[in-house]
């Protein structure tokens with residue numbers, strides 16, 4: 001009996017570590033989970049002025065909310081990255097529930113992803129992560145690609161558009 005309890009608690013501890021450690025790392029190097037507000041989503045999509053066939057990247061996709069919303073637009077391919085296994089599974093289930101077909105979802109650190117195919121990059125992250133991403137954007141993004149950042153500015157860049165909701169929360173739009 002004691003052996004069984006020991007085995008069970010070891011497995012539980014391992015699972016917790018596998019889930020908790022990457023989730024904590026993501027919160028430190030990128031941002032903890034906070035979702036883009038539902039009421040901002042429609043406006044963001046409208047202002048993104050998508051064109052059929054474009055590729056949308058979400059860096060730190062959380063629950064997959066933005067991937068799902070963008071995938072509903074004409075012929076848009078959505079690609080998401082999530083470091084936390086917990087939120088990755090949540091996003092995967094959410095994409096399946098919403099019957100999203102044209103997607104790729106990676107359990108991986110977005111700093112290691114190549115962004116050269118992206119037409120639109122969505123990143124709801126802390127300023128420190130955005131500052132680190134800036135040089136990656138400059139190196140990898142094609143000219144004209146759009147970067148959408150709710151909440152925080154990308155230091156040293158000037159947004160071509162800022163929208164605010166009724167609570168005055170900004171969303172910054174940049175162009176590479």
Ligand SMILES: C[S@@+](CC[C@H](N)C(=O)[O-])C[C@H]1O[C@@H](n2cnc3c(N)ncnc32)[C@H](O)[C@@H]1O
Pocket residue numbers: 023025026027029030031032033034035036058059060061062063064065066081082083084087108109110111123124125
């Ligand atoms: C503020 S939440 C944004 C969630 C979603 N994009 C939204 O707007 O609703 C940030 C997400 O990024 C993830 N994240 C942070 N750093 C990451 C990294 N380096 N690679 C992949 N995901 C990361 C976190 O786990 C979290 O789910």
